[in-house]
Ligand SMILES: Nc1ncnc2c1ncn2[C@@H]1O[C@H](COP(=O)(O)OP(=O)(O)OP(=O)(O)O)[C@@H](O)[C@H]1O
């Protein structure tokens with residue numbers, strides 16, 4: 001439920017439930033009473049009860065108004081009896097324990113013992129009402145204290161005959177407001193219990209969670225509970241928590257990769273530099289003693305220096321890619337034309353080295369991909385290079401096949417080289433990873449595939465490998481098809 005509806009409902013039910021419940025209960029009691037003969041209470045009984053109370057009260061008011069001495073006279077007694085006519089009323093005025101005036105047959109002993117005044121000295125209330133039975137007849141007895149001019153105290157007793165039904169009516173009249181208040185309390189209580197379950201409780205827990213998060217306890221999940229608005233807050237907080245957790249983890253990964261980078265750089269640069277040092281010392285010490293030898297030494301030095309230079313370039317490029325520092329320059333290009341161009345620009349150079357290209361386009365005409373042309377070039381340069389470096393024997397063949405998959409263009413680069421050992425396969429896209437056999441033989445830093453993967457990832461693409469040792473390796477680059485209507489560059 002949402003918070004607004006809950007508030008509205010709680011206010012409405014406070015308006016509706018107590019009166020309805022009270023009315024229902026009253027009707028029930030009323031109906032139940034009417035089942036017993038003689039116990040039934042009718043409208044006339046309520047009226048009588050009301051009249052009885054008001055008449056007695058107004059008589060009391062008259063007594064207050066009159067001077068106490070005149071109250072003790074017979075005229076006043078008659079006047080009051082006349083006023084209470086129709087109620088079957090009796091009057092008795094007492095002064096210092098002696099009855100000064102009484103209606104026929106009423107004795108002081110009938111009333112004095114029953115008004116409760118005698119028991120406590122001087123604590124009797126100014127006006128006390130109770131129900132008594134005199135000669136088997138129930139009466140409402142009202143005792144009113146007065147002080148005469150001579151300082152003596154006395155009591156005015158007013159009696160009005162009542163009956164069971166009037167008494168019941170009186171009880172009912174008093175019960176209704178009490179019941180109403182009771183129902184109000186119950187409703188309020190029920191709603192505050194509910195509100196605390198669905199609003200306050202979840203808010204308190206939410207607050208605890210936020211406190212825990214701010215202390216860095218990011219593993220603590222934000223539980224969804226309570227009303228809709230609170231759930232929304234919890235959902236947003238949970239998203240925030242996941243993001244935070246992810247960014248903390250990413251920072252950890254970056255730190256880790258930085259450590260690895262530093263140690264790998266030192267290791268991988270050391271090998272060519274040691275060898276450069278060897279050749280330089282050879283030259284200095286005159287080991288290369290003929291001009292031809294010296295030239296060979298210098299050529300080797302140049303090659304090693306170039307290798308170091310390339311490694312440093314790769315490293316710089318890779319860390320830029322990893323830190324997302326160089327933006328991609330995406331263009332929609334015709335896939336077949338673009339990849340044919342990659343093959344053609346390398347065909348001649350590779351042929352000189354004994355490598356032949358086979359190009360096969362199985363794409364539907366006009367299939368386009370959105371790529372950064374220069375970066376993608378680098379991916380395929382490394383794949384071709386790998387096929388050449390890790391070939392079997394002196395010649396080899398590189399097949400480039402373009403295929404279509406739902407929403408994707410797949411580019412396969414297949415070779416018939418040495419293949420990759422099964423236990424190396426999971427690591428070849430890691431930076432600096434080189435299968436053991438490759439380390440001694442071919443030049444390289446082991447960054448080529450890591451760079452390729454970063455670039456392909458930047459294209460929302462995927463790259464994966466299949467390989468069998470001594471048979472060959474196939475790399476597959478999967479790129480999303482460019483959405484129709486993009487800027488299209490036709491290949492020359
Ligand atoms: N076509 C392939 N045939 C056999 N092994 C391969 C092939 N491609 C990659 N590998 C293995 O995967 C490793 C990682 O390749 P990657 O291109 O990342 O590094 P590299 O070629 O050794 O160095 P770099 O590309 O930085 O010059 C290689 O060292 C090699 O062991």
Ligand SMILES: [Mg+2]
Pocket residue numbers: 382385386444448449
């Ligand atoms: Mg490589």
